[in-house]
Amino acid sequence: MVRAGVVPGRRAAWYGSAGLLLAVLIGGVIVGVFGLNRIFTGIAIGVVVGIALMFALFGRDGVLLSEQSIVRRTPWATSTIAWDRVVAGRFALDEHARWSLALDLNGGDEPHQELVLLSIPPVVRPIANAYDHRKREQVNEIRTMLRQQRIPVVILPEIADALQRHWRIAPPTS
Incomplete structure (x- = not known):
């Protein structure tokens, strides 16, 4: 999980x-x-x-990714999203110039939904503190889960380059 x-x-x-x-x-x-x-x-x-x-x-408050489904939780509600609703993942810039790893969903109440899994400041140096280390682990864990579920992930070239250069995370192969 x-x-x-x-x-x-x-x-x-x-x-x-x-x-x-x-x-x-x-x-x-x-x-x-x-x-x-x-x-x-x-x-x-x-x-x-x-x-x-x-x-x-x-x-x-958060999102739990398990082998069976995605569970979105708030203090007052819980909802489950099946993996077959996930169209793709993308690692791109958000409206606050942060890097955002999000899932694009189909079906449900709205024709197109987005589920943000991670939002981090741009990586500009090697791991320098516990926050950077935890975010690197989180990126790896999410990528592994998405790979196991065969979800394609689109990543901006400058983000892929920075992750590879500074955090030693290889770009996705699929």
């Missing part, structure tokens, strides 16, 4: 707002019950609980 997916900006803002609201609420309750002498305790507990909520929301 491969974990992927990109949380849209609007949903990420809602998750952050929910965490902040919960932190303020819990901090206010602790200060209200125990008095002003516990303001720092209220802030600390509120921040910890707010961050825990945000981790839970972001952790639940």
Whole structure:
């Protein structure tokens, strides 16, 4: 099973707002019950609980690629997409000048859908930190899964060149 997916900006803002609201609420309750002498305790507990909520929301949001199907999850819903709905994959620039690995889907409610699996900043140097290493692993895992499912992947030449030169990821053969 491969974990992927990109949380849209609007949903990420809602998750952050929910965490902040919960932190303020819990901090206010602790200060209200125990008095002003516990303001720092209220802030600390509120921040910890707010961050825990945000981790839970972001952790639940994503896409899981398995041998049988693709599972798209949000904190409030789960949907399954069969592999036979996937037309192709593409690794290209998105509207924010980031590299986006997406699947093109057919069928369903809309005539043409897109499922973004990964969005990373352009690769301009060898792996320098844990983030780069994790994203390289994720690209390899997704490519392996797509290869096993016989999904063709189109990749821009400049992206293929940068991945090969900096991250030592060979371009797709099919």
